[in-house]
Amino acid sequence: MDKQEITNRLKQLPADYQAFILSGLPQEIVDTFAEAHDLDEDLQITLEDGFTLYLLFFITETNFIRFVALNLNLETKPAGLLVKGMKLGLPKEIYTFLNETNNLLTNQDTAPGGDFASEIAEAEKTLESLDNVRTMHSDQKSNSAQGETTYPSLQADILTNNNSAPAPKPPRWGSES
Numbered sequence: 001m002d003k004q005e006i007t008n009r010l011k012q013l014p015a016d017y018q019a020f021i022l023s024g025l026p027q028e029i030v031d032t033f034a035e036a037h038d039l040d041e042d043l044q045i046t047l048e049d050g051f052t053l054y055l056l057f058f059i060t061e062t063n064f065i066r067f068v069a070l071n072l073n074l075e076t077k078p079a080g081l082l083v084k085g086m087k088l089g090l091p092k093e094i095y096t097f098l099n100e101t102n103n104l105l106t107n108q109d110t111a112p113g114g115d116f117a118s119e120i121a122e123a124e125k126t127l128e129s130l131d132n133v134r135t136m137h138s139d140q141k142s143n144s145a146q147g148e149t150t151y152p153s154l155q156a157d158i159l160t161n162n163n164s165a166p167a168p169k170p171p172r173w174g175s176e177s
Helices: 003-012 015-023 025-036 041-055 061-071 076-088 092-110 116-129 136-145 155-160
Strands: none
Touching (some): 003 015, 015 025, 015 092, 025 076, 041 061, 061 076, 076 092
């Protein structure tokens, strides 16, 4: 990412948000967390770069968490807590603007038309056209409807011979008939 892209993005943002980005406060937030987590200078610069990309809406919060986890060699949960902590260190109006803008960007990315009702109706129509799955329960229902007897297969019934099943016919192999 070159400086021109960053400059263009910064110019697109509201003046008070631009002033915040350029104020040095984001670096102070990074410095505070870097000191608390004993990060060396290279990792601190990496964290600052990721935070800047996040604040300029080049990456989402989820991607920033992944970035922190990967580059700081953390598990996802501690990386997520670090990112949440950094967000909470932002001034209230900046925090609000960041969340609202991220929500708008996320909604546009995931649903361009935003017409969920038609998508749900289409999915339901597709589900109705699928054949029913054959299960043991449905087989038993169809067998009992034809008058075929089914016997319980519980261990207690088998041991006590309470299933009143007819005696099995002996096998026919080996017989001389």
